[in-house]
Amino acid sequence: MQPEPKIQFSIKVDLAALAPTAERIRYFLCEHGVDADAIYAIEIVIEEIATNTIKYGFGNYGFVSPAKGNITLTTTVTEARAELLIEDDGPPFDPTQAPDPIQHRDVDEMPVGGLGIHLVRTLTDGFEYKRVNHHNQVRVWVHRKKE
Amino acid sequence: MSAELNLIEEAETHTTIALTGSMDVVGAGAIENKFIGYTVARKKHALVDMSGVEFLGSMGIRVFVSTAKALLRDQKKLVLFAAKPPIEKTLIMSGFNSVVPVVATLADAKGKLGL
Numbered sequence: 001m002q003p004e005p006k007i008q009f010s011i012k013v014d015l016a017a018l019a020p021t022a023e024r025i026r027y028f029l030c031e032h033g034v035d036a037d038a039i040y041a042i043e044i045v046i047e048e049i050a051t052n053t054i055k056y057g058f059g060n061y062g063f064v065s066p067a068k069g070n071i072t073l074t075t076t077v078t079e080a081r082a083e084l085l086i087e088d089d090g091p092p093f094d095p096t097q098a099p100d101p102i103q104h105r106d107v108d109e110m111p112v113g114g115l116g117i118h119l120v121r122t123l124t125d126g127f128e129y130k131r132v133n134h135h136n137q138v139r140v141w142v143h144r145k146k147e
Numbered sequence: 148m149s150a151e152l153n154l155i156e157e158a159e160t161h162t163t164i165a166l167t168g169s170m171d172v173v174g175a176g177a178i179e180n181k182f183i184g185y186t187v188a189r190k191k192h193a194l195v196d197m198s199g200v201e202f203l204g205s206m207g208i209r210v211f212v213s214t215a216k217a218l219l220r221d222q223k224k225l226v227l228f229a230a231k232p233p234i235e236k237t238l239i240m241s242g243f244n245s246v247v248p249v250v251a252t253l254a255d256a257k258g259k260l261g262l
Contacts, residue, residue, distance in 0.1 A: 015172050015173060016173060018171070018172065018173070019169065019171060019173060022171075036233070037233065040202075040233040043202060044204060044237070047171050047172065047202075047204040047205075047206075048204060048205055051172045051204075051206070101242070103242045103245065104242070104245070104246055105245060105246065106246060107212070107215045107216055107219060107246040107247055108216060108219055110212055110216075110242070110243075110246050111212075112209050112212050112213050112216070113205070113209055115205040115208055115209070115241045115242075116204070116205035118240075118241065119204075119205060119237065119240055119241060122240045123236075123237075123240060
């Protein structure tokens, strides 16, 4: 049996590191025949979860000096789904417990922020959190479309 | 890929601009001030061509929400048009399209504003 295709990146705690990493993961998923909708959902997860980790977990709001810390992104493709595991050694934070924003009918009442985790929850098929050995582990997966 | 903003039309009643690239945390941050300059600061309706946007995260939506709120204070509106399917899906999933019009074409966008 062939091992499942997998790719892993360790990145600096730096917002500028996200786009190049997301691009490499996109190419990896394309190479393994993952459909465009699933790839887009994985890109949203990288953007939202890793941005939260960098800004709020490690307190780095800038783009110049990476804060101390480690973020690892591991992407796996199986016959049924594309999966992404994001691990960091920041303080404990469980994004799966974040409340969904209230839906508004008036733009004046709509909150300016707080949509990132809601997007992750709605665009993926699975969203889990564990705290393991002083590390946050966020795992998401998206079902692949059948041909 | 970062984001870029280009002016398409400056009319008496409205401004039409086109966004291209990635409205991620870096791209949205890079064009936010310019976006506000072409929309909120002009105190006119703002129509945004989204056809060149390849990625839209919550930071990009945040720019649109804050712009729509600011325009509303001057009784003006923001309308987005021609978003690609994944971008439109993101706008729908976020609930953004229930408070700000997201339409297919420039003609539809003008129609929403009675132009």
